[in-house]
Amino acid sequence: MNTIEAFLASQLTNLQSKHLLRALKPDSDLVDFSSNDYLGLAHCAELKQLIDEELNKYPDYLIGSTGSRLISGNTNYATELEQWLSAQHNAQAGLLFNSGYDANLGVFSSIPQKGDTIILDEKVHACIIDGARLSYATRYKFMHNDLGSLEQKLKVARGNIFIGIESIYSMDGDSPDLKAMVELAAKYNANIIIDEAHGAGVLGYCGKGLVSELGLESKVFVRIHTFGKAIGSHGAIVLGSTNLRDFLINTARSFIFTTAAPFHSLVAVKMAYHYLNVHPELQKLLRDKIDLFKSKLSSRIQLLESSAPIQSIIVEGNETVVAAAESLKKNGFSVGAVRSPTVEKGKERLRICLHLFNSDEDVARLANEINQNL
Ligand SMILES: Cc1ncc(COP(=O)(O)O)c(C=O)c1O
Known part of the structure; x- marks a missing residue:
């Protein structure tokens, strides 16, 4: 291998050994508890129609x-x-x-x-x-x-x-x-x-x-x-x-x-x-979803104080937090594992994003899974 390729390979090996190697994920049909699409607008049919109508006004x-x-x-x-x-x-x-x-x-x-x-x-x-x-x-x-x-x-x-x-x-x-x-x-x-x-x-x-x-x-x-x-x-x-x-x-x-x-x-x-x-109700509905998730979590779980759609649960250690996210994935949930040094050492976490489109059943199932396995 030439020197630069050897350098790249050794850096990647080093990241892997620290459980810090990042990789792009393929499409998945996991239940989305990781994206930033809090209101589901990225796949909202009514919004798509509004966009199409507006585009049609500008054929050129x-x-x-x-x-x-x-x-x-x-x-x-x-x-x-x-x-x-x-x-x-x-x-x-x-x-x-x-x-x-x-x-x-x-x-x-x-x-x-x-x-x-x-x-x-x-x-x-x-x-x-x-x-x-x-x-x-x-x-x-x-x-x-x-x-x-x-x-x-x-x-x-x-x-x-x-x-x-x-x-x-x-x-x-x-x-x-x-x-x-x-x-x-x-x-x-x-x-x-x-x-x-x-x-x-x-x-x-x-x-x-x-x-x-x-x-x-x-x-x-x-x-x-x-x-x-x-x-x-x-x-x-x-x-x-x-x-x-x-x-x-x-x-x-x-x-x-x-x-x-x-x-x-x-x-x-x-x-x-x-x-x-024209949908001023969405923010309250999202808050209800967040409250539902929080209410289903056991008091034992180390949840950071937040009333936002971002709910973080401390799972110490890069290897442990990645394993916890993988285990949730096996049960059908996409949840982010945030490792150090992105966050402070000892504050590694599962980062759960709640969305308006998450069904109450899925929210309860995820909380249940976390209660049982963390
Ligand atoms: C707080 C904050 N600011 C800015 C950005 C970057 O925004 P964008 O994804 O539009 O580049 C992000 C994205 O993750 C963010 O979390």
Whole structure:
């Protein structure tokens, strides 16, 4: 084997020996307790019909967007969608990105400058960390959801200060005390950037997110809503001021140097919002499903405190958590095993995602399986 192939092979062997080797899974007919499609919009027949009807209004639509937004890939449809989504979220302006990853990368890498300070909750998603790493600002992290720890960092922060948080944390399923955080941020003239990836579609009236639920739109500097989870499609929008939008168009490399999303993706997002707006009952129904699951679990099970569709059960050790997920798979359930170092050592977990489409029987069967085998 040549040297680079030998290097790759040895790295893979090393990952395998630590039970950390990742592999893509084929299609399966397991019961879905692992995807982010919390509301089932990715396979919703009524939404599909809305999308088809909208596409039919544009018989000449392009399959691909043909270029980046700044060269040839922009359309009035995209610009109008941004304006409409901004109004939906009570924001001055919005800018579409091709994914939540791109949106966070763009925001955190381009806005904070040398001499500024980024303070991140220790549990923020990898794309926020990656974005912050690409900026020249000083970086700190604070203890998860801990206002005291945040204030310690705020006291030593310099320049423009940015606080990076999420509305529902992707691994723990919990939320920050946003009201208190907004007050603390104001005391230090700091700017909150909140990633609503898992709150979109789930929190707030018709799924408009945590900031909207609390009426804090004017107190938060940036909101990032992604479309790949409860919205059932993919892409993201960054919401904030008109200056923010114009600044990102000019400086966010993950916006500038990439082909724009195709027309049908934009249509899918627009119609998903229309669908959510005429089904204000969905968020409550999802909460009922989550409550049902929690009520069926034995009190012995180490469930992390969360009222979100992400319910995590601690199963210590990479090998043990992978074995637990495999055993559930043999019983017909798809459940995520989250290993360290993705989460802290000793906090490895089964990550269970509840969906509106999970039947009550399947929810009870899964809980029963967990009660008996963990
Ligand atoms: C909190 C959070 N932010 C951002 C992302 C990335 O979003 P996308 O999948 O649209 O790139 C994820 C995806 O897992 C996430 O969990």
